[in-house]
Each structure stands twice: as C-alpha cells, then as structure tokens.
Amino acid sequence: MSSITPQEIKEEFLKSKMGIAGISILMILVVISIIAIIIIPVETFQEWNNPENWIAYPKIAIPAWANTFMIEKIPEHKILENPNIQNISQDEISLTSHQFGVNFDYDDFPNDFIYIFSSEYTGSPLLQMSVLRPDGIKIELLTTSLPRSNSKTIHYERIFSTDEAIKKNLSFQSEKFEFALDNLSAEDIVFSKAQTNEPLKGNYIFSIDLYGIKSESKINESKLIIGGKAFGLMGTDELRRDLAIGLLWGTPLALFIGLVVSIASVIMGLFYGVYAGYKGKKTDEVMMRFNDVIYALPALPFLIILSVTISNSIFLMVGFLMIFGWVGIAKVSRSMSLQIKTRGYVDAANMMGQKDSKIILKHIVPQLLPYAFASIAISVPAAITTEAGLSFLGLGDPSFPTWGQILHDANTFGAAARGLWWWIMPPGIMIAITGLAFVFIGNALDVIVNPKLKR
Amino acid sequence: MKRYVATRMATMFGVLMITLLITIALVGSNMDTILKQGIVFQVRSEITENPSIAQSFSSVDEFEAFIQTQIDQRVRVLGLDEPWYSPQRIGITMYKILLLDFGHATFLTSDSGSSDVKDILFEKLPRTVLLFTTATIIISVIGIFLGALSSSKIGSTIDRITSSFAIISSSFPVWWIGMLMIFLFAFTYQIFPARATPDIPSSDPRYIGSLLYHMALPLITIVMIGFGSWAYMVRNFMIGIMQEDFIMAKKTIGVNQKKIIYTHALKNAAPPIVTILALSLSGSLGGAIITEAVFDWPGMGRLYFEAISVMDLPVIIGATYLLTVFFLISIFIADLLYGYFDPRVRAGQ
Numbered sequence: 039m040s041s042i043t044p045q046e047i048k049e050e051f052l053k054s055k056m057g058i059a060g061i062s063i064l065m066i067l068v069v070i071s072i073i074a075i076i077i078i079p080v081e082t083f084q085e086w087n088n089p090e091n092w093i094a095y096p097k098i099a100i101p102a103w104a105n106t107f108m109i110e111k112i113p114e115h116k117i118l119e120n121p122n123i124q125n126i127s128q129d130e131i132s133l134t135s136h137q138f139g140v141n142f143d144y145d146d147f148p149n150d151f152i153y154i155f156s157s158e159y160t161g162s163p164l165l166q167m168s169v170l171r172p173d174g175i176k177i178e179l180l181t182t183s184l185p186r187s188n189s190k191t192i193h194y195e196r197i198f199s200t201d202e203a204i205k206k207n208l209s210f211q212s213e214k215f216e217f218a219l220d221n222l223s224a225e226d227i228v229f230s231k232a233q234t235n236e237p238l239k240g241n242y243i244f245s246i247d248l249y250g251i252k253s254e255s256k257i258n259e260s261k262l263i264i265g266g267k268a269f270g271l272m273g274t275d276e277l278r279r280d281l282a283i284g285l286l287w288g289t290p291l292a293l294f295i296g297l298v299v300s301i302a303s304v305i306m307g308l309f310y311g312v313y314a315g316y317k318g319k320k321t322d323e324v325m326m327r328f329n330d331v332i333y334a335l336p337a338l339p340f341l342i343i344l345s346v347t348i349s350n351s352i353f354l355m356v357g358f359l360m361i362f363g364w365v366g367i368a369k370v371s372r373s374m375s376l377q378i379k380t381r382g383y384v385d386a387a388n389m390m391g392q393k394d395s396k397i398i399l400k401h402i403v404p405q406l407l408p409y410a411f412a413s414i415a416i417s418v419p420a421a422i423t424t425e426a427g428l429s430f431l432g433l434g435d436p437s438f439p440t441w442g443q444i445l446h447d448a449n450t451f452g453a454a455a456r457g458l459w460w461w462i463m464p465p466g467i468m469i470a471i472t473g474l475a476f477v478f479i480g481n482a483l484d485v486i487v488n489p490k491l492k493r
Numbered sequence: 494m495k496r497y498v499a500t501r502m503a504t505m506f507g508v509l510m511i512t513l514l515i516t517i518a519l520v521g522s523n524m525d526t527i528l529k530q531g532i533v534f535q536v537r538s539e540i541t542e543n544p545s546i547a548q549s550f551s552s553v554d555e556f557e558a559f560i561q562t563q564i565d566q567r568v569r570v571l572g573l574d575e576p577w578y579s580p581q582r583i584g585i586t587m588y589k590i591l592l593l594d595f596g597h598a599t600f601l602t603s604d605s606g607s608s609d610v611k612d613i614l615f616e617k618l619p620r621t622v623l624l625f626t627t628a629t630i631i632i633s634v635i636g637i638f639l640g641a642l643s644s645s646k647i648g649s650t651i652d653r654i655t656s657s658f659a660i661i662s663s664s665f666p667v668w669w670i671g672m673l674m675i676f677l678f679a680f681t682y683q684i685f686p687a688r689a690t691p692d693i694p695s696s697d698p699r700y701i702g703s704l705l706y707h708m709a710l711p712l713i714t715i716v717m718i719g720f721g722s723w724a725y726m727v728r729n730f731m732i733g734i735m736q737e738d739f740i741m742a743k744k745t746i747g748v749n750q751k752k753i754i755y756t757h758a759l760k761n762a763a764p765p766i767v768t769i770l771a772l773s774l775s776g777s778l779g780g781a782i783i784t785e786a787v788f789d790w791p792g793m794g795r796l797y798f799e800a801i802s803v804m805d806l807p808v809i810i811g812a813t814y815l816l817t818v819f820f821l822i823s824i825f826i827a828d829l830l831y832g833y834f835d836p837r838v839r840a841g842q
Contacts, residue, residue, distance in 0.1 A: 327504060334508040334824060335515075336816045338782055342801055343809065347519045423666045427783045430668060431798060445669065449787070454676040455687065462676060466669035473664030481660060 047408055050486045060415075060478025067472060071290035078283055086287075086439045092278040094261070096149065099269035101460050113144040115266035121246075130252045138244040138262045142172075147226045147237055149265035156194040157248065159255035162186040166247040167197065169228055172240025175214055177228060179204050192258070199224040225265075273460040275444075276451040284439040285464055291352070291440050292422050292472055297414075298356050299421035303363030304414045310364065311371030312402050316379055316394065322372070329368050337362040341424070345433045352435040355428065359421055367413050371406055378402050408487045415480030419473030426469050441465035501828055505821045512817045513587055516810055521577035524806045527599065528573055536563045595811035600803045601796070610811040613796065618815075621785070621792030624708055625777035628715040633770050635716070636723025637759075643724065644731035645754045652728070659725030667718045671787040674714050685710040689790040711788040715781075726769070730762040737761075768827040775823030 051057045085091035096115040105111050121136035142148075153167065167180040180203050184193050197204075204224045212219045216233050231238045244262055248255055272282035314325035344358045378384060379402070387397050428434050429442025430449065444465045448454075453461040540546050540560065550556040568574050575582055589596070595610035603613040643652035679687035689711055691703040734740065735758055743753050785794030793812060800808035 327507075330504055331508045331511050334505070334817070334821055335512055336813065336820055339797060339813050339816060340515075342782070342797070343516065343519050343813070346801055346804070347523065419664050423664075426666060427668065430783060431786060432802070445672070449672065454672055455680055457676070457680060459676065462669075462672055466666065466673070469669065470661075470665045474661065477660050477664050 054482040056478045057482030063475035074286035095278040099274045101273040102268045110145040112268045113148045113266035115269040116264040118262040132250045134248045136246045140242045150199045152263040153197040154261040156259040157257045160253045163255040164249040170243040288441040296418040296422040299359045300414045300417040303360045307364035307367030311368035312375040315372040315375030333365045412483035415476045418476035596807045599805045617796045629777040632719040635720040639724035640727025644728045659721035662721040668783040668787045689788040734758045734761045771827040775819045
C-alpha cells in the first residue's frame, strides 16, 4: 500500500470524468435538498399523511407538462386564490363581488368545480354564483342565502358542482343549449359548446356576488378550484398528495440516511479493524470472532424483525443499518493495519514510548483515510436502497415521505396495473441517480486508491 | 487442515446459536402475549360450548374464578408462567428449533393446508431455488464470460459498455425494475402475467409449463440487473492477475493471449470467484424478500414477508433459522474452497 498525499488524490480525482460526473450530480442533489428545506415549509411534509391537507388537490393527476406530448389536452387542475374584488354600496344594499378568470384550453371537460369561501356577516346575505362564458352566454349557477345570524358570525362553506341547486338552476336554462341536459353533470354543461356537448375553449369568468342588506358583509377567504386530471410538476397520487413535494423532501432524507449510515459505519469499522490489527494476539482473535458473528447474521430478515419489534422510527433505522454496515470495512482495515504495523516508523514510535491511541490515530489511521473515503462513497447506495426497500415493504417510518414510502403507496394502490407511470418512475429514478452519484465518486476514488485497477 | 475445519465449524455453530438467541429475544415477549391470548380464547370458547358448566356455578365471581384457574393451569402446563427469558424455556425452545421442530404457524398455512411450520418452509423452498438459484447460475455464467472478455480488451467498446452497464445497473433497486417490468410487459404490452403465482393446481400436467411461463418475467429482471456487477467484478480480478509477473513472463515467451486468459489467469482468479459464487448461491435461497413480494412469487421471501405482516412468529423464527443455516453452510463451504484453491490461507491459520 503506497501512501498518497491528499493533494495527489485531489488532482487525480479531478482528472477522472466519472468523479466529476459524480460530484456534479451530488451537487445538484444538495441544491435540491436546500431548495426543499427552504421553499417547502416543514409543516407541509409533516402533513404528508393528513388527508385534510390535500383536499384541494386532484386525485391521481398526471404531471401538467405531460400535456405538451398529448394531442388531446387533458384539463389541468387549477386552484384560483386571487379573485378580482369589487365592493359597491348603494343605499341599504352592499355588494361584494369576487371574479375569477379561467383560461380553459383543453379537449376534455374538467372533473368538477368547487368554490370554497368563508364569510363574515350579520343577518342573512344572499350569495349568487354565475359564469360568463367565452361565447358570451351568462349562466346562473346558484342563488342561495347564507344561514341567518343576528350577531356577527363567520360562515365557512364549500360549494360543489354536484350541488342539487346548481343542477336545478341549469335545467331552468336549458334553452341556451341545443342538446338535452338530462343526466349531464354541471361541469359538462357549463364548459360545453352551446350546439353540441363538446368542450368550449376560451376565457371563462366565474363571479360570486354577496349581497348584504343594511349590514356589512365580506368574504374573507375565497378559492375556486377547477378540478382537472393534470397537476403540477410531478402529478398527484391516489390520496391527492402532490408528488413533487414528496420527491423533493425525499432528497434530503435519502442523503441523510445514506451519508449518516455510511460515514458512521466506516468510522466504526475503521477503528474496530485498526485496533484489532494493531493489538493482535488474543484481542484480535476475540474481536474478529465477534466480527464473524455479525457478518453471518442475515441482514435483511434481521432489519425487518428489528423494525417490526422495536420501532420503525427513521433514526433508529439508521442505527440498525449501521449494525450491519461496519463488518466488511473492519475486516479490510484490520489486514491493512497488520501491514502498516510492521513498518519502521510505527516500531520507532512504539519504542519512543508513545501511547497506543496516539500511534493508531497519528500513524495508522491517516494511511487508511483514502480507502475510508472510497468505502464511504461506495456504501452510500446500499444504505439508501436498503432503507427504500424496507419502506417499500411498509416497514419504514410512515411520518416521512421517503422515496421508498412513495413507491410503497404506489404498489398498494396498484399503480403499475393502472398505468400511473408518474407515481412509479420518478421515485425509482431519484433512488438510482443518488446511488449513481456515489458509485461514480466511489469508483473514481477506488481507482486512485487501488493502483492495480488503473490502466 | 483438520484443525482449520474444526475451528471453523465451531465458530459457525456458535454464530448459529447466537443468531437464534437474538431472534428469540426479539420476538419472545410478543410470542408469549400471543400464546396467552390463545389460551384465554380457547378456555372461553370451550365453556361457551358447554352450557352445563356455567349453570353449575351460583355466582358470577365463582364462575370467573373457575375460568381463571383453568387458564392458569394451562399456562403452567405449557411453561408460560415463567418469562420467556428464563434459561429453562430458552433452552427448550432452542433445542426444539435445532431439531427443526418449529411448532405450528398461527395464521399461515401451506398450499396443502398444513399449518406445521416445517411443511410450509419445505413447500416454499424449492420454488425459491427454482427462481433465484437458476437466476444466480445464469448471472454468474454470463458474468464470468463477459468479465473475462472485457478484461482481455481493456478500453475497448465491449469493456466500456460492460463497465458502465455494471455501474448503472448496480444503483437501481431490483424490485423497482421489477415494478417497471410488470408495468411494461404485463400491463402496457400484455406479454407476461403480472402475478408470478401459477393459477392452475400443481397436480395438473400443464403446471410445469405454466410455472416456467410465470417465472420468465422475474427471471429476466433478476438476470438483467445482476450480471453487470458480476462481469465488472470478474474483470477487476482478472486485471489484477494479468499484471502479475508470471503472466508477464508467459506473454514474453509468446504464449497465445487467449490461452493465457482462459487457462492461466482465470484459474488464478478462481478462488475469489468461487467464494462469491458460493455466497450468492446461498444468498439466493432466501429469495430476495422484496423481489418476491413485488412479483408475488410464492417462495421463501414472500413467506417471510407475509409472516411478518401478520406477525406469525413461529414462521418468522423458522425461516430466519433456515436462512441462517444455509448462509452459514455456504460461508463454510466458501472458506474450505478458498483454502483448497489458495494454500496460503491454510498455512496462515
């Protein structure tokens, strides 16, 4: 084993294309993690398993960009939160009007539309909902009065397009359409051409008017959702969760698991092996037998039993993975330290009366560092895939959206059978890319550390 | 040599015992709770079947006391009054397991309906051997051939393709590729069945054909993901050996390149390759738990997964024991083979 200076390693590493590629991918992943931590509030990912949080999102929606490859454009799911607000007051009547403009440019009807609002009022204001279509036809959707209250009250409501009153109102306006409206849902009528039942493209304006008599009434929160089948960067899953958030948050989690497990196990293995090799004799024998025992334990079955019986918390899981990670490294560092031990300077240091701990730290461990770095990089992918595998079996920490967890959900809801490629492909690709980055770095280092592989 | 074999065997046996002990320690307390619940249930149902017992008591307290003594009696007969970690109970449990007496499964049964853990295990094992051992053999044959080929032409196109394929394939989880393969070849293009479990009974003469057909997709997936890293490994061993002096000497004498690679170099690379082959063959017996779960292949891996999801403890203990035994035997064989091929190992001990 030849000694290489850190400077040489750096130079050699920068020369290797593989190493550069690995480092670049890793950098991108780190940037993604930072973005995820900064822009997505921690609360969002803690709410990952809370269905209430995802109610405004569509079910199993394809990523929005997929539309560019489609001849028939799939309606995109739109959540409109910023209406044009007008307040008019005349005599005793006050009017608050919220208008949402929607550019509808798709070849299929939307799934539904939902208006969510909360309003503050006294008395019993009147709520009117109507839509002005691109062809100039105005359709009244709903006229309803909010529940009466003598004192100031806050009322929260969701108006669904499946509302009976909307259906009734539409059937009163059937003369505006040249086809029978029976058995058609509200969104299929509102977004339809007047002549035939086909989607009408263009700008729609939804207006919600709130009339109050002799009293102030206002709308605090106002949200219109046009339900579609395409959404966001990565689409959504069966439980309406935005997969982009899950995938983004998966990155720092995977890096955390991979790096902590591999760094900790390499350090453990390194010191264990070096100590055993340096001490030799009985100590070595006993330590290596213990090493054999851990080596012979079947790792995956044991990890499964541990996570079922003890806990599936992500932090404990990291600990369990470490138990099985250090064994191989201990074996190699032992044999390396056996070689280094015989060198003159170690003998010299020994004779000068230096402490064992100092000799190990100062003279032996630094020699093994290049090897240690290579092993850290090489063992990261295994840690990540093992954790992903456990999560895939449903044994992972359910409170964290790891990539394995997403794939587990995909498998439970039969994503493969239903052709939901956006639910299966991205998590696996992310796992593979992360693994690849470390394999590249590890191989590039390995070539430098083991000159035999060079050529 | 004899001493070497003896010490190895002793170590292996020790390891086996420790593994067993850890497994029992991990599931022991749960097992007791489940067994005790079983007894309570059994006693109560026996009494409800016999109304005359209930009628013979005048007060409710008396009746409850009778039930309690019944339960206590049975608990004592089964030795459950002592905690699972009492030396006596652990001793008995381990002795039973050593003799392959794993008891009866709590929930799972074999296809023929037996709930004896031994029957279940030995029914699943051949299927895992069929799929995973076949795959391992195919992988190693392709791998050794490709590895030797690319080591003879370092830097050539075939070497580059093999190396990059090895690196890329090693970072994909097999089970994820499995999901993709099911997605592509079972649903999008309906070539292979999605579930790997054959749908006709094993007594039917067409059963074997159906089994092979169902096996195709998992087999292709495992081989596809596996052979790359084998080839890369063999290549690296070979490159190391090709730089040794005796090969250089052969080259200078003018021995044909092909002959050097396939006889001299491959022979010298044999010890590590055979070791790894032995280890991966035994590793294949466990069947990749996750891969079997994805393909729904009715082998050891899926059995293990099912046992864990319903917490069927006797099955978990039995399967862990069997897997450990196979693993240890193969480490042992690998050690012996290594000693046989490389005399330095024997001398070193």
